[in-house]
Amino acid sequence: MNRAWVVLITIAAGAASSGCAMQAPKPWQKGVLAKPEMTMAGDMLELKFNDHTWTSKEASFGGFGVGGGGCGCN
Secondary structure, three states, X not given: OOHHHHHHHHHHHHHHXXXXXXXXXXXXXXXXXXXXXXXXXXXXXXXHHHHHHHXXXXXXXXXXXXXXXXXXXX
C-alpha cells in the first residue's frame, strides 16, 4: 500500500466516525422524544404477552401476576 491509500483510508475513517458523536437533544426535540412510541421498551401489549408466555413456560419464575404451575393454564 502506498502512502496515498493510507491517507485516504485515514480521512475516510475519520469522516465516517465523526457522525457518531453523542449530542444532547435540543429543547424543541424533547417533545418528539417524549412520545410513547419512542420508548426503548416497545409495545406494552407485546411486553405483557411475552411476560405471560415466559411465566407460563418457566415454572420457577414469577412475580409478574397471578401464579401458575408452568402448564400455561393460569
